[in-house]
Amino acid sequence: MARAESRLFGSDELGALLDRVARQVAEGRIPGVPLLLVGIRTRGVPIADRLAALIGDGVPVGAVDITLYRDDLGLQGHWPVLKGTDIPFEVDGAEVVLVDDVLHTGRTVRAAMNAVCDLGRPARVRLAVLVDRGGHELPIRADYAGAAVAASPEERIEVRLRPIDPDDEVVRVGPAPC
Secondary structure, eight states, X not given: OOEEEEEEEOHHHHHHHHHHHHHHHHHHSOTTSOEEEEEETTTHHHHHHHHHHHHOTTOOEEEEOOGGGOTTGGGSSSOOOOOOOBOOSOOTTXXXXXXXXXXXXXXXXXXXXXXXXXXXOOSEEEEEEEEEOOOOSSSOOOSEEEEEOOOOXXXXXXXXXXXXXXXXXXXXXXXXXX
C-alpha cells in the first residue's frame, strides 16, 4: 500500500516545540526536589537530552528500554532486541519526567512507568511529549506537550531527529490518496 507523507513541523518549529516543553517542565517542577529526565528509547532519549540542555541546572538524563514491559511482547513472532535501560541516578524521592516523542495509545508510557517504578519510588512522575496525537487507550495524558495533532487511526505521526535521522522534523504518514 502506498503511503503519503506530509511535513507538520520543520526544524525551526521543532525547536520551538522543544522550547515550549522545556519551559513547561521548568515551571512545573517541585521546588527543592531533584528533577530527573528519563527518555523512552529510542527518540525520547535525544529529546530528553535537548530538554535538559534547555532547562539547564545540570538536569540528569537517563534512558529506559520498555521492551520487556510491553503488553504485546508475547504477540511478536521474534525475540526483541534490547537496547538497555541506563538510569545512573536514584529515582527515590525525585521528580521523574518521562520523555517521549509521540503520545498515542498510552501503552508505551504505562510500560515506562512500570520500568522506572521497579527502580524506586519517585516523589512524582510526569510525562513530557513533543506531540500528543490523541487516540489514547489508557487513562494517560501528557503533563507537558509541545503540540497536539489530531490523527486518524490509519495515520502515524513521526518525529525525526538528528543524529538518528537526516533532519529534524515531524511528519504525518498515512495512506496515499486514490
